[in-house]
Amino acid sequence: MRNLDENTITQAVLARLEHATDERLKDIVTSLVRHLHAFAREVNLTEAEWEQGIQFLTGVGHFTDDKRQEFILLSDTLGLSTLVTAMANRKPLGCTEATVFGPFFVEGAPEYQNGDDVANGARGEPCFVSGFIRGLGGEPVAGARIEVWQADADGFYDVQHAGDDAHRARGVLHSLANGRYHFRSIVAEPYPIPHDGPVGRMLDALGRHPWRPAHLHFMITAPGYERLVTHVFRDGDKYLDSDAVFGVRSSLVAQWIPHEEGVAPDGTRMNTPFSTLEFDFILNRSS
Ligand code: BEZ
Numbered sequence: 663m664r665n666l667d668e669n670t671i672t673q674a675v676l677a678r679l680e681h682a683t684d685e686r687l688k689d690i691v692t693s694l695v696r697h698l699h700a701f702a703r704e705v706n707l708t709e710a711e712w713e714q715g716i717q718f719l720t721g722v723g724h725f726t727d728d729k730r731q732e733f734i735l736l737s738d739t740l741g742l743s744t745l746v747t748a749m750a751n752r753k754p755l756g757c758t759e760a761t762v763f764g765p766f767f768v769e770g771a772p773e774y775q776n777g778d779d780v781a782n783g784a785r786g787e788p789c790f791v792s793g794f795i796r797g798l799g800g801e802p803v804a805g806a807r808i809e810v811w812q813a814d815a816d817g818f819y820d821v822q823h824a825g826d827d828a829h830r831a832r833g834v835l836h837s838l839a840n841g842r843y844h845f846r847s848i849v850a851e852p853y854p855i856p857h858d859g860p861v862g863r864m865l866d867a868l869g870r871h872p873w874r875p876a877h878l879h880f881m882i883t884a885p886g887y888e889r890l891v892t893h894v895f896r897d898g899d900k901y902l903d904s905d906a907v908f909g910v911r912s913s914l915v916a917q918w919i920p921h922e923e924g925v926a927p928d929g930t931r932m933n934t935p936f937s938t939l940e941f942d943f944i945l946n947r948s949s
Pocket residue numbers: 735738762763764765766855856874907
């Protein structure tokens with residue numbers, strides 16, 4: 663095949679896929695080539711722009727290591743993560759909605775009992791979190807594994823603090839026989855996604871900010887139910903309508919209620935102000 667030009671190149675590449683034996687891979691690459699070529703035609707991509715794009719993606723690769731996943735940040739900030747999450751989590755009305763996983767989940771977080779303080783020294787105003795895990799029919803889900811993780815008052819996850827390997831403001835709990843869970847942590851605050859790399863420069867160039875509204879991450883698993891990966895967002899946060907990664911859903915916004923010093927819900931005498939958050943999760947049955 664010779665003398666390919668701007669009118670014939672797309673078809674020539676697609677024809678080259680005819681011997682691909684993995685049908686799904688063939689479908690994906692066929693669509694990718696079609697859309698990639700259509701994009702280049704639509705914007706009339708110049709050679710200099712193409713080279714800039716290659717340099718950008720090379721930078722994203724160089725910035726990625728086992729602690730920093732710049733490609734996921736790119737997917738998040740372009741809305742691809744939210745699109746894929748939404749398509750993978752079509753649930754019946756009434757179920758708690760899913761949202762993006764994010765890069766700060768850590769395997770092997772410490773196990774806690776209900777009532778424990780998962781903050782483990784993380785900086786922030788104390789917060790008492792509680793609620794129920796239920797199925798769509800209202801049945802309590804006992805023994806559900808609940809993983810929680812969040813940023814501290816400075817807007818950093820424990821893994822972002824260099825030189826400190828402790829798990830802070832993250833942990834694993836299990837729901838009680840009546841589906842209830844409760845633990846102590848710190849108040850969630852808004853924070854910017856890591857923006858000292860190519861994705862941060864991209865946001866800057868596009869006039870976008872890197873902030874996420876305050877939220878608390880949950881991953882809940884229980885036999886017989888679909889896994890739920892979600893956040894609870896703090897009502898009133900100024901970034902709720904401009905989340906850098908497009909993760910906010912109205913049904914996930916809740917009130918962190920402020921209290922003056924006094925007796926906390928678990929009976930603890932608090933000498934400082936604290937907050938409470940109540941949020942119930944409704945799981946979808948797995949098929
Ligand atoms: C997070 O919520 O932890 C997060 C999600 C996407 C990008 C960066 C952070």
